[in-house]
Amino acid sequence: MGLATSFLMGNGSPTTQMLNLITGSLYSSFVEKETDTFPQFHQAFLDIFNTFNSALPGKHYDVPARPEVKECFDKWKESTDEAKRKKIFVDFIKEKVKLNEPHKSTLITGIVTPPAAMVAKKAGERVPALKLIKVVPDVLFVPSATFLALISVKVSRKVFHNRMLKKDQEREQQTNI
Template sequence: MGLATSFLMGNGSPTTQMVNLITGSLFSSFVEKDTNTFPEFHTAFLDIYNTFNSALPGKHYDVPSNQEVEDCFVKWKEAENEAKKKQVFVEFIKESVNLNKPQKVTLITGLVTPPAAMVAKKAGERVPALKIIKVIPDVLFVPTVTFLALISVQVSRNVFHRRMVHRDQQRDQQNT
């Protein structure tokens, strides 16, 4: 599945038959679902991305925004026959299947935290109140600190992103 979806992203040079086979199977599984209303249509698209993301560990694809899916739904409803609906679906899948790339902050945190954790542990061993830190093996301490640092970076980025989106929505409402 990972190889097939990488062809959709344009990283390979698949034959037209390969792309048609992949998108055809996705389309047939998509059409089997009830897609008469936008929530049903959106749920069907989310199911496709769930299939992409659960196919192989480590491969995760960004889900298109609600507005993009809604625009596709409008085009879908306007299409008068099955062939046009398939064309709308295939174009949308080709445009919207994007590999999720890790942020630079996450990569930097993952690289900087292990040495910093070792330095902090060595410094903490000299503090009388933190003598218990000597008991924790480095093999457990460093990955735990790194994992907690990565989680805190992701949580803080998500909180910051939500605040920015909320602020932009408020600004848009004030302007209208």
């Protein structure tokens, strides 16, 4: 998995020819769609990422933030020349589009959880109150436990991040007063 994008990206940075080919084909599929208003522009932009990420196995690319796309749209609307519009689009893609990298806690959880789930299942089989755990096959138990652990890590990281943002906003409001 990811062999195609690894081949495309080489040692981490794409070759100029490959990047021109990719951005050119993205632009041609982008121009085919109606992009007169920002919602249409944003939808066309999201469609490109959806197509691109679903077509390539392995590595995925993060969509830039909505304000950044809005800024690109404003530059896009100001320009009437098709060559300038393509340059704006290609420069935006080159500058703002980044590879999606999983968080370290997600990777560690994905590695540590399967053996821990097996140990927990074996220990739980010896507890009389948990006799039902023997009925669940290892093939179902381990992936389910791993999946639940990954979800809990993602949710807890999101909650922690939101709390930190809220505290930062409160501090900023207090310093502005």
